[in-house]
Amino acid sequence: MEWRKSSRSGSTSNCVELRQDLSAIRDSKRPDVALPLSRSAVRHLVTTLR
Template identity: 60%
Template sequence: MWRKSSFSDLNGNCVEVREDLSALRDSKHPDVHLPVTRAALAALLKGVTTTNG
């Protein structure tokens, strides 16, 4: 199942993630998937959820 962030804007502009496939996609182009390793996905999620300061 593809998941979208609860922080997505009202127009649906977002990146979706699917953990069982280790893939990302743009919600506006759902037919195109970007496969990533689990380590890369974990690093990305850590990077976007970490705040500076």
């Protein structure tokens, strides 16, 4: 599964990445550990952070 990071992160590795299917998030510094979330929880998080 592919991961994407915010376009505001630039080329740094200090960012939170979102799984393409919206089922998990992870810290780019620790790509081996992901936090699984429901799609609705991820949407709510993204909406809140904007």
